[in-house]
């Protein structure tokens with residue numbers, strides 16, 4: 001009987017250590033996400049984004065030709081975004097579903113990059129694919145063109161907000177529904 005008690009005690013101790021370890025990992029991830037630059041996806045005058053979201057983010061991921069309409073047509077918007085002094089990233093061209101899963105040429109990418117340049121006065125240096133779907137071939141093309149690519153791990157280690165519907169927007173990552181409100185907390 002005494003032996004059995006010791007055995008249970010040892011198992012409980014191990015379980016406790018595992019639980020503490022998991023808790024520490026989650027806490028470290030929370031800290032990392034808290035201090036990493038905040039990112040806002042799908043920025044475009046066509047999407048409609050709250051100023052609160054735009055201003056609390058450090059990196060704005062801009063769609064150059066959403067709904068076939070160039071951001072460069074809205075000079076007031078371009079100047080406003082530029083005045084905020086944030087890091088600006090090219091987010092696809094038209095942002096159609098999994099746009100960069102199929103092979104895209106340099107000319108195609110330039111359709112978006114040139115509108116970005118017309119709007120902000122500089123050629124984009126960083127790229128993020130819509131829905132994070134990027135084929136190896138497109139990744140090579142973008143690198144050849146000199147782009148730095150934001151990859152999937154970014155959504156784990158930093159807070160990534162989305163413009164649509166002022167926080168009601170939901171994305172599902174690995175079975176978990178993510179909203180802007182939830183991202184505020186974690």
Ligand SMILES: [Zn+2]
Nearest residue numbers: 041042130131
């Ligand atoms: Zn997007």
